[in-house]
Amino acid sequence: MVYKVGIIGFGKIAQDQHLPAIRANPNFELTAVASQRGLKPNEAKHTFTDYREMLRDLRDLDAVAICTPPQVRHTIAREALEAGKHVLLEKPPAATLSELEDLRRIGHDMRKVVFTTWHAQYNKGVDIARDTLAGRTVKRLVVTWKEDVRHWHPGQQWIWQAGGFGVFDPGINALSIVTKIMPQPVFIKQSDLQFPANRDAPIAAELQFSTGVEGADLRAVFDWRQTGPQTWDIEIDCEGGPLMKLSLGGRRLEVDGEIVADESDDEYPQIYRRFEELLASGQSEVDEAPFRLVGDAFMIGRRVQVEPFQD
Amino acid sequence: MVYKVGIIGFGKIAQDQHLPAIRANPNFELTAVASQRGLKPNEAKHTFTDYREMLRDLRDLDAVAICTPPQVRHTIAREALEAGKHVLLEKPPAATLSELEDLRRIGHDMRKVVFTTWHAQYNKGVDIARDTLAGRTVKRLVVTWKEDVRHWHPGQQWIWQAGGFGVFDPGINALSIVTKIMPQPVFIKQSDLQFPANRDAPIAAELQFSTGVEGADLRAVFDWRQTGPQTWDIEIDCEGGPLMKLSLGGRRLEVDGEIVADESDDEYPQIYRRFEELLASGQSEVDEAPFRLVGDAFMIGRRVQVEPFQD
Known part of the structure; x- marks a missing residue:
């Protein structure tokens, strides 16, 4: 067909x-x-x-x-x-x-x-991370998503307006990986949002998560002010191991220091393969979990004003 | 039983x-x-x-x-x-x-x-309003929810903290009526949130809604700085009539100027009657629509700083 x-x-x-x-x-x-x-x-x-x-x-x-x-x-x-x-x-x-x-x-x-569609979910390393985490207890999760907004969104004004999501535009990619791979549901317990004095959307955010496991250290830092090398990393440490690191936005996965996935970008071809499957079966796939976490981050977020941002 | x-x-x-x-x-x-x-x-x-x-x-x-x-x-x-x-x-x-x-x-x-449970939903006037609106087109909806926070929440600090919801603590009661009575789903298109300079939660909010009907005027004003008479009103104007006004937080309903419901407070007895029905049938009732609108209002909200609030 x-x-x-x-x-x-x-x-x-x-x-x-x-x-x-x-x-x-x-x-x-x-x-x-x-x-x-x-x-x-x-x-x-x-x-x-x-x-x-x-x-x-x-x-x-x-x-x-x-x-x-x-x-x-x-x-x-x-x-x-x-x-x-x-x-x-x-x-x-x-x-x-x-x-x-x-x-x-x-x-x-x-x-x-x-x-x-959440494109960052369509990486082999993300699938392997999810399968590796199944049934385990995550004791440490650190998401670091730092990029240069001037490079990725030159002159775009809507991202800075109320409802434009700000740094959550890239950050939601990280959250879409987190909700896919984590073996338990993830909740936001604390959210600090940095708004430039002249903008209606955050330029940086720090989130603390919980899965209900006491003593676990689960957090994310999003920052749009990163010049030089760009960082899209997720480090995960399980009770009894292994230690995993997803980098390049999900394209590379290291498990205990060994690279087990390092793919060229195949996200959108995978999205259309998945769309084919859904069309063939007539099933919808409405995954609102990453978007819901963004809503939660804004709803319980503490707002801090930072210096104005000029394009 | x-x-x-x-x-x-x-x-x-x-x-x-x-x-x-x-x-x-x-x-x-x-x-x-x-x-x-x-x-x-x-x-x-x-x-x-x-x-x-x-x-x-x-x-x-x-x-x-x-x-x-x-x-x-x-x-x-x-x-x-x-x-x-x-x-x-x-x-x-x-x-x-x-x-x-x-x-x-x-x-x-x-x-x-x-x-x-959304206690404001358990009023006879709210049920009549919902039944009256079924199948009609709402061309005007004005929610006015103005109360004195010092009177209703004396010295409560948690409501002012991030995640304490601020004026959405009462405002969500209005939203729970709106989502119950409106004949079409309601979306927030614009949200203006007023944060006192010394607080992490809004003291006032203005929301603009849409149901997809062009030219309709649908909005809400929440304000926690109202001294004197308190206002918990919802006015609704339908194409071809009638004109309705819910007041006293849902307890009184006027239709085209005639009072059709004016009850003493029976909200919590009704909640427990509904709980009985759910327990007897084994059915859950998880209505997240009012809460989701609050998340949306924060997510797309424009923040305005206003003068500090002292208890």
């Missing part, structure tokens, strides 16, 4: 990741692109500046991949589901938790697949 | 509301109280300063009502469920959304009832 898919929102993530992943997978055909700016790849038969026309005109479109900024994802996804299309959602899947819950419900009611 | 119930946390809400509601209901027997301060009512056969002793010693206890501050509810509820007790949770049901999701899962796994 070849699924006809349309991309809605044709910005950087769609061009860099979704387009090549769809091209490389013989079970998907890129039928259409909807882009407000009128951008288009060569192979899309149909292009639209208004996604509503796409949903209305292309009756045989099977699915859409929604790659817009998060603020408009819910409205688009709702209309796509109501038009009978399956929906793949870039991360974060919506602007709020209530919107995501609504999409889960509509997908269920319409019998359409809703797929929340 | 008479259910043996234990109260955990015997502060103001337990003494003022749970105790008389249990006393007045012949299907419940107050068997035990666990209070760190050693407080006890006359009729409780057993009293404990440590709830863990209660859970361990009283094998025939059917259920517990958890009336502690929210920060410790999850741990207590988890242990109660694992000890085979049904659980009633005061509002808010946990410190974070992830904790509540965990309790839902454990209740399901242990086949025990988990009941999230």
